[in-house]
Amino acid sequence: MSKRPPDVVDSQGRALKLGSVIGQGGEAAVYDVTSQPGIVAKIYHRPIDANRAAKIKVMPSIANNGLSNLTSWPRDLLANRQGQPVGLLIPKVAGKDAHHLCSPKSRANEFPGTDWRFLVRAVTNIARAFATVHDAGCVIGDVNYGGVLIAPDATVKLIDCDSFQVMHAGKRYPCLVGVPTFTPPELQGKPFAGVVRTANHDNFGLAIMTFLMLFNGRHPFAGRFMGAGDMPIEKAIEEVRFAFGSRHKSVQMMRPPATPELSIVGQDVMLLFERAFARESMSGGRPTARDWVSGLTSLEKDVKQCTTNPSHWHHKSTGCPWCPIENATGSVLFSVSIRGAAAINGSFDLDGLWKKIEAATHPGPAPVIAGGKSPQASVSAPFGSSFKKLLPWLVGLGFMIAWFKGLGGWMFFLAIGSVGGLNALLAPDKDKLKAAQERKRQAGVTWDTAIKDWETQAGPQSFDAILTELNLAKRQLESLPESRLERLEQLRRNQRQLQLDRFLDRFEIEKAKIDGIGRGRKQMLESFGIETAADIKHASIQAVPGFGPVMQRRLLDWRASVERKFNFDPNKGVDPRDTAKVEADILAEKKNLEAKLLKGPAELTQLRAQILAARDRLRQRVDQAHACAVEAEKELRSLG
Known part of the structure; x- marks a missing residue:
């Protein structure tokens, strides 16, 4: 009742x-x-x-x-x-709290079909709401996910307004609560009673909210601490350790794996984040809500669609940051609906394109260069050097002749003196010899470099490598229909595991009551890609800073308690979302392979032209290097 x-x-x-x-x-x-x-x-x-x-x-x-x-x-x-x-x-207001939009798995359920543009627009509207509150002379104070409701059209409403700090008739009514993971450094660990909250404090929380939205729930102060001890988010905030910022090395922080760089938001918004999370802004100067509205409005105008995955949108100044993350983790950041076999049907003329690729003229092997052998082998020994080696033998022969002719011992001393004198006369100057040796060494280095450049740039290796890649892409594209059917069949074979994963994904860590794991630890888990019971695996939670054996066991026990509630339904069939993911993956692969093949003819033609141009350009350089090496060797030998 x-x-x-x-x-x-x-x-x-x-x-x-x-x-x-x-x-x-x-x-x-x-x-x-x-x-x-x-x-x-x-x-x-x-x-x-x-x-x-x-x-x-x-x-x-x-x-x-x-x-x-x-x-x-x-x-x-x-x-x-x-x-x-x-x-x-x-x-009465409607909508879902901001966490459901930030978290990729919650977003797939609560905001299906939304992409990064929607996130940018929603957080822009959040900034507008903050600006309106500040214009009225009020301060939100308790900034957090639950205080923001987002509608399906990306409009927002701020709720729990009775906790705001307000001024009326000269009297201040304080805000006495706050969430540590949204609280600025200057207020961390302090009781809120007696604290006058300011718009600058709110602006820190707004920057956190904006970062969480644009970076799929990753907290800007959650990362791997390179120093000693644990670094929970609250402590990292207090010590101003922005894990994604330009100063991250100086504060000994590394952003979590499988997270994008700060630059994905474009230069203007990137600088807003740097200012918002800088130590210098603690006393004032953080970007205002109006600053965020301006920057985010520009960001939305500067996004473009990924050429591979139509559900991915990103800033025009960067490549798509979402494709490599999805490829590395197997997760789906932004869902997309694909109907049936649409992913592999199309009018792409592979046969005609391949004929163009085969028609590309091969540059042929690199011509044999003159002087290709070692310069030293082509240099004859100079007379002075040879004569010096023969001198002792010639003098010895002369002495023997003199002995037999009865010239006696005085001739022996004369011979010895002659050898010494001639040796001294023919001995090279030490400074000249040292300089000649250095010139020979430098000429040898120049020669070796010229030969290596000739072999790499004048040879056909780069052309052949691209041709091999194109052959592989052709085979992969031709096998995509079979690959699609195999993956769909794999879904049917793995139906029980997929049902279990889908069941576990319904249990968000954010909403769970797990002993010793509060908001800060939950935010750390989410920042390392662990959102639901399905994400809790021994290897994944071991990688999260601050989660030792005790906390790991509590998480694993909670997952096990959830898993015990699962009942497999063999009649349920494959979830359409799993089928859609396969179709989306096939479509992405098809677009990648087609794009690679389409560039093939022009790429091969350009490579051939570069190789032929390199032969003309490098020929003179190789000849000059060879001539210098020969001359340096001659000089050194002439000095003995």
């Missing part, structure tokens, strides 16, 4: 008839108001204190068109029959 709605009255003492509960949390429940369509009552489980009641009471007088359009702004204070304040009237 459902619980009877509480009896409440508005600020004028009029009773309100509440309908059914449409939402419930740890602090309050939300009821329909049957007498006022479009209005709901947020009733706290316990009476609220006088300060909060006073804030809610004055908030309707602050309302304006902007706040009414972009927030669920309080309309009135509600009390129970005893006169105790227990809640407030607010406009």
